[in-house]
Amino acid sequence: MSHNEDKLYPWVDINPITSYHSQGHSFLDRSTKIMVSDQAQEPQMSIIDVPKVGAQSRVTCKVKYTCSSAPPALSLNGIPGTDRTIDSLLSDGIWERTIERTWNVEEDHKKVECTVRYPGGQSAKSELLLHVESFRVLAADVPRRFNALTRSCVVIPCSFQDDEDQPLTRGIWYKKTGGLVYHNARSDVLDQFKDRTKILGNLDEGDCSLEIDDIKPFDNGPFCFYGEKGTNKYRFNNSCVFIVMKASPEKPVMSLVPAQVNAGSTVNVSCSVSHSCSSHPPKFSWSVPYVNNEVSDTEMSRGVWKTTSTITFVVAGGDGQRNLNCTAIFWRGKNETRTFKLIVEGTTAYQMQKAIPVVIPVVILVLILFAVLLGIFFYRKRDVNIPHTPKISLG
Structure with a gap:
């Protein structure tokens, strides 16, 4: 405390050093007051x-x-x-x-x-x-790791059991490192997840599945789920998932088709692909026109689905090798194609077979016309050869 409110004077000579302390010197004078405390400031x-x-x-x-x-x-x-x-x-x-x-x-x-x-x-x-918010701990079923296709969407399966009569009033997903991924109050959600997340499941039925749309490469989590009933908080065991990013989609799988097919024959073929975006399953595009197309979705494992397109088409004419292409188009545009090579045979026979329904009616029509003309000809000829009886007049 002995130096409290002491002043310090820095001496700045405005002249060259040779004039230092010489008669008639001038300098700039500034002062700083020192305030000394004997007690440390509380943090x-x-x-x-x-x-x-x-x-x-x-x-x-x-x-x-x-x-x-x-x-x-x-x-x-x-x-x-x-x-x-x-x-x-x-x-x-x-x-x-x-x-x-x-x-x-x-x-x-x-x-x-x-x-x-x-x-x-x-x-x-x-x-x-610390006013720690406590949770009641329940059990949930969320996969620890889950695959997702970037730019597409992913639906993370989530379910829980609650033995209380009152259902959860709110489901919340958050990043384990901090920040909310989904909350029904949009303003509470991290900016990079706003308008990209929603709970697809019904909390009343214990379904807390989360959809993340337009997947980004940094959306890997871990993401965790917890719930609320009014002011009560509910934490869940096994409720966190780590997302494994995939830059390219799965290649579709095509069912076996005979290597050699006859032109004009009817062929059934299926094309299927697995994915984790059940809310927006892939679409299929075929390289051949088809007469029938049936699409089905099957859950292969928890949250992993297989979408299948089964078509019926008629093999077009033209002997030689042909490509049968099936393209799976995933949500937001990424796609993969599977190609099967067909050997087409019997085009000539097929073309003749196609011509028969046209030729036969024409031949029949010609024969009928010929018969009619022939009948007219003979009728006229007979009419000429019949002798005429003279008329006798009685006087």
Whole structure:
């Protein structure tokens, strides 16, 4: 305290060094007053994320200082976690040191304490009470890993069991690293997920399946589900999923077709592809015109579907090798094609067979016409050869 309110005078000589302390010298005079305190300033503490049991949260502790060459030391106690320290210049000569701790919240976490220690030996403490939101823990069924096609959509299967009569009033999906992925209050959702997520299932029936549309390469999660009934929070075991990104879709699988087919024959063929976007299944395009097309969807495993297109087509004429193409077009445009090579035979016979229904009626018509003309000819000839009896007149 002996130097409290002392003034420091920096001496700046505006003349060359040769005139220093010479008679009639001039200099610029400025002063700085030193304010000395014998007590350390208490650090300031705050919570960044609302602490919820089972989720991650962050707490910060800050203190200002003026000795940048020997900054104070900050430490946090009461909760385990990982720290990062940041030093920021607030104004001329005024610095701020911040320590930020990230930790996994548990129900018995009640308070956190921050201590600041200065190189001169002074120290101070602050304490922050943690109002931890507790959850009732239920069981859920969510796959740990799930495949998704980028730019398409994915429907993450999710189900849970609740033995209470009152159903969940809200289902929420969040990133395990922090931030909401789906919430019925749009403003609470992270910007990069707004208008891309929705719960497809009925919470009253224990279905919490989540659709993420227009999948981005960074949408890998992990994503976790929890629920609410009014002010009560419900956390679920086995409720987190990691998304495995796929840049290219599955190649479709085509059923066996005879390697050699006759022109004009009828062929049935199926083309199927697996996917994880049940809300927008793939469409199919064929390289041949078909007379019938049946599309079916089958769940192969939890959340993984197979869509199948079965067509009936008539083999066109033209002997030789032909390509039969089936293209699966996935939601938002990505596609894959499977090709099967056919050997077409019997075109000449097929063309003759096609001509028969036309030739026979023409021949019959010609024969009928010929018969009619022939009948007319003989009728006229007979009429000429019949002798005429003379008429006798009685007088």
